Amino acid sequence: MTTPLIAVLGSINMDLVTTTAIRPAPGETVLGHDFTMVPGGKGANQAIAASRAGAKTMFLGAIGTDVFAPRLRAVLTESGVDTTCLRTVEGPSGIATIVVDDSGENNIIVVGGANTAMTDLSTADLTAIAAADVLVCQLETPLATVTAAVHHAHVHDTTVILNPSPVQHLSDELWDHVDVAVVNTGESEHLGGVLDRVPHVVVTLGADGARHRGPDGAHTTVTGPVVEVVDTTGAGDTFTGALAVRWAQGPATALRFACAAGSLATTTLGASAAIPWRTDIDAVLEQ
Structure with a gap:
């Protein structure tokens, strides 16, 4: 198996994670168990997942000049x-405030910070996208930049995997340049028929695994390993990054690998801390 080159355009945040028995209702105050700060952001999580799963990975994004920035850069390099394409902009880095309850479910508030400064693509960004086997994008950075990246990838025959989250209206032109859409069940229902424009659609099903719909309309469902869930934050991002690593081997193989990775990512608190390495994923698949 050749090692794929993956470019990930997206967000990088410091996640401020509080654990509590029950997530508070509006106006309610509850006592928490613990608090931790963990590097995250959908883009960074997907890049880390792809790299740990065995790909050569480049991250295209931005950090600020605050106290979080050095740690955010370090978690990528580690x-x-x-x-090379991680730029520094004056001001705060992105942050996410996350509340996780005892069932592992969460609520998340994201403040974009430096991520909102990704309003264009540099020459280095364009070169990275053109050279990559796969471009992975989400929607936590400016939409115009994502659109430009997807178009550039399409022109250079780079496979485009889009995780359209948070869900928002996208142009038909953008959808027509997407090769693979990765969505959860809620996003799938919200987007509806627009996903028909995409040759490959992968729907994550939580503990039930994931489902693939190919260009011929055929569906394949793959289940993941049974694990004890601690925190679901970043599990979908881990799935997407791992999927990109094995996509060239075919959807069925890629889904099995991604389901194993995504499941393992729920067993530890915090997004980047929970993302598994290739040896861990392979060990689960061999069981």
Whole structure:
């Protein structure tokens, strides 16, 4: 198996994670169990997941000049992600405030910070996208930049995997340049028929695994390993990054690998801390 080159355009945040027995209702105050700060952001999580799963990975994004920035850069490099295209902009980095209850479910508030400064693509960004086997994008950075990246990838025959989250209206032109859409069940229902424009649609099903719909309309469902869930934050991002690593081997193989990775990501508190390495994923698949 050749090692794929994956470019990930997206967000990077510091996650401020509070654990509590029950997530508070509007106007309610509850006592928490614990608090921790963990690097996250959908883009960074997907880049780390792809790198740890065995790909050569480049991250295209931005951090600020605050106290969080050095740690955000470090977590990428420690996971083997190429940060040549990680730019620094004046001001705060992105943050996410996350509340996790005892069942592992969460609520998340994201403040974009430096991520909102990704309003264009540099020459280095364009070069990375053109050279990559796969471009992975989400929607936590400016939409115009995502659109430009997807178009550039399409022109250079780079496979485009889009995780359209948070869900928002996208142009038909953008959808027509997407090769693979990765959505959860809620996003799938919200987007509806627009996903028909995409050749490959992968729907994550939580503990039930994931489902693939190909260009011929055929469906394949793959289940993941049974694990004890601690925190679901970043599990979908881990799934997407791992999927990109094995996509060239075919949807069925990619889904099995991604389901194993996504399941393992729920067993530890915090997004980036929970993302598994390839050896861990392979060990689960061999069971």
